[in-house]
Amino acid sequence: MIDPFYRLLQRLFQQSGIPLTPKTFWRYSAWFWGGFAVISYVHYTIWELLTQGSMYYTETWHWLVKWILWWATSPVILWAANRYPISTDQGWFVLIRRIGTHLLILSLLSLGMICLEYLAVWRFYELETRKAMPPDQIIIWFFSRYSLVIAIYMLVVVGYQIIVASYRYQALQKQALQIEMTVEQLQAQLDQAQLQALKMQLNPHFLFNTHHTIIGLIVQHENKKAIAMLTALSSLLRSIVDHTDVQFVTLTEEMEFIKSYLRIQQIRFQDRLDVAIDLMPETLDCTVPQYILQPLVENAFVHGLEKIASQAQLVISASRDDDQLIMKVQDNGPGIKGEISRSGVGIQNTQRRLAQLYGEAAELNYCQTLGGGTTFIVSIPLN
Structure with a gap:
């Protein structure tokens, strides 16, 4: 039957x-x-x-x-x-x-x-x-x-x-749950890939200039400066290698990377660069996306400070505003002509990263002073 x-x-x-x-x-x-x-x-x-x-x-x-x-x-x-x-x-x-x-x-x-x-x-x-x-x-x-x-x-x-x-x-x-999990995994992989792409993007231009500067210093018998630049470059590259899979770091760790970058730029600019770092104590342990400030600092040099013959000035600051962390990168370059999207690929990448990580809760804005110069302002929610 x-x-x-x-x-x-x-x-x-x-x-x-x-x-x-x-x-x-x-x-x-x-x-x-x-x-x-x-x-x-x-x-x-x-x-x-x-x-x-x-x-x-x-x-x-x-x-x-x-x-x-x-x-x-x-x-x-x-x-x-x-x-x-x-x-x-x-x-x-x-x-x-x-x-x-x-x-x-x-x-x-x-x-x-x-x-x-x-x-x-x-x-x-x-x-x-x-x-x-x-x-x-x-x-x-x-x-x-x-x-x-x-x-x-x-x-x-x-x-x-x-x-x-x-x-x-x-x-x-x-x-639907499996698709959602797959999308989240792909999103995480995309974020990681974009972070790696950011690292690869900032290296060629910077390494090219650093390499020529070191050669120039050696030719001029400025061996101490050449060694100092090589030491700073080594520290910078070691930081990149040691944090390959890291998405977030503390603001203190982020600034250590920025300081290594700035040491190289200070040797390049010699006495023509003034750097001021003003971080409020309550911001030092705040969590930020890794390399979130580097594109802004690099943009200040490439599109600002390298274009002026006078004394270059760079100010990096951080403060808290209620539940937001406010980070600023200010230069006294000629300023940005046009929209923010024209200021460089690094800025566009930073905008996309902030949107992916925080949605509408994070912002990247800029303003210009009457006397020239540009200030980029990053606002992210505190964890």
Whole structure:
């Protein structure tokens, strides 16, 4: 009885996403129809005893055959529920047509089961009661049970669709969670890749100038300055290597990197560069994105201080404003002409990093003084 429906059930459960095997289905189905059978048997027995005063054994056999047939034809009902789902998604006309299809299927199914019941019962009935059971009894059973058959059939159809919808919703939730986790992983990888790209981007231009400066110092026999620049460069590169996978550092650690960078620039500018660092004590342990200030400081040199012949001035400051950390990089260069996005790739990268890490909670702005010079202002939320 089970083998003919094995592939049908297997295909149905695969399509619907219900984690059942055919063997498990038959077990659950037996409990389902068994519950109906027990309730109906108690009801029918009480009715017969109250109205007839007794009950034939044939009627018990008939009851057993009837519910075994319901249990055996369950796959057919599930197939119909899967093939003709009842919903208004495709319009009322389709819904009415599918309800009509189900009425036809349940009518044929009911008629077939009643014919099998008749074949299984009529001979026992005649032997026990010594009365004939004419074939007309098939029609009587069919119409007397029709409303109950509709109720049971539609209960199975609707119940199956509810279970399918539930499992599909759970599957979609699981899929959405997996997608969200994948997106977060990709975002983390993207952030890390952008951080590495930032490191690679700031190195070539800076290393090129530093290399030529060191050669020039050696040619001029300025060996102490050349050694000092090489030492500062070594410290700078070691910091990059040691913090390859680090996304956030304290402001103190960030400034150590900046100071190594500035030591090299001070040797390059010789006595023409004045640097002032003003960090409020309460900001030193604040967490900041690694290398968040370096592009701003580099921008101050490339687009500002290297373009003037007078005394170059650079001021780096940090303070707290409620729950925000405010960091400023100010130079006395010629200023930025046009939009902030034209001030360099490093500034654009910094804007993107802040947006990815903090969303709208972080800002990068700039302002210019009347006498020239540019001040970049970074505002990030405190952790």
